[in-house]
Amino acid sequence: MQQIKIKQYGNAQEAFAFEEQEKPVPIDSQLLIQVEGFGLNYADVMARNGLYKDAPKIPFVPGYEVVGKVIQCGKGTPPDFIGERVVAFTRFGGYAEQAVGDFRAARIIGDRISGGEACALATQYCTAYYMTDYISNLHEGETALIHACAGGVGTALSQLCRRKGVTVIGLCGSEEKVAFLEAMGVDFIINYKKNNYKKLIENRLGKRKIDYIFNTVAGNSFKEDMKLLNYGGKIYCFGGAARSGKKDHILNDLAFLLKTGFVSPLFMMMKSHGVIGVNMLRIADNHTAVIGKCLGELHQLWLQGEIKPVVGATFQASQIGEAHQLLESGKSMGKIYVYW
Incomplete structure (x- = not known):
């Protein structure tokens, strides 16, 4: 063979x-x-x-x-x-x-x-389902932000969230993907290469109105996402696309970690936040x-x-x-x- x-x-x-x-x-x-x-x-x-x-x-x-x-x-x-x-x-x-x-x-x-x-x-769908249905219980009327919404896991997350009545905000990087997500029925679509997604979301919804954030990028986006997360909200981290494109070197790894930042369980407790790492290989x-x-x-x-x-x-x-x-x-x- x-x-x-x-x-x-x-x-x-x-x-x-x-x-x-x-x-x-x-x-x-x-x-x-x-x-x-x-x-x-x-x-x-x-x-x-x-x-x-x-x-x-x-x-x-x-x-x-x-x-x-x-x-x-x-x-x-x-x-x-x-x-x-x-x-x-x-x-x-x-x-x-x-x-x-x-x-x-x-x-x-x-x-x-x-x-x-x-x-x-x-x-893709197992990863999404594990987050939306297996370890969580999403509720109608809540709001989710999905990074790379036009990708494999992103499209799965969008469908699984919307079947539960969750409003979906989808991030993508081209106008072709904007059209694709419109056809899929995503509620609010942002081309992050043309717009500051944090400002657009806050202008439309107000501060700290996102209940679930699905982040496959990490890097600086994680810090921005934490500022959008509602009290009682959860952020799921299941990728590090921001690390891609750079050579395997300890300095690049450290720079990636510093850009992503660190969280304290004490500050998470004060806002009732949850940060959940998902690695389906480990599962x-x-x-x-x-x-x-x-x-x-x-x-x-x-x-x-x-x-x-x-x-x-x-x-x-x-x-x-x-x-x-x-x-x-x-x-x-x-x-x-x-x-x-």
């Missing part, structure tokens, strides 16, 4: 290598999947640039989720998975024609849903069944028509460099899907 490895850090057109490899052997609780396709995530870009600390050392096969048919089960895996089409969380290794994943972080999906939509459920490692639970509930929401993942671009596996370039450019919208 073929797999795609990151052989060196840096440019997307030079970083990858296609290799022939023996098929993996599923161990306890694992499924072996004949892969139709896999999804891209921004963590893949960070890993390719040597900035993702949880990634294995190069060379390694990236990829968090796959869709395909189960061809073999490891010990302790329910046999009814055999022959079924599934979407599965893979914890690296997804850029391959065959991949393994824990059955507890997989769901049988049938043939109705497209590969791109299914892969969006596995990582998958230590609470594997949580991924499966979120996946199962998201699939039901898809079947009921309550959510509709947006697949913004589809590439052949041979175009992996182009797919990565699009995601890294910040111009993509929705999920990027790659198929064999």
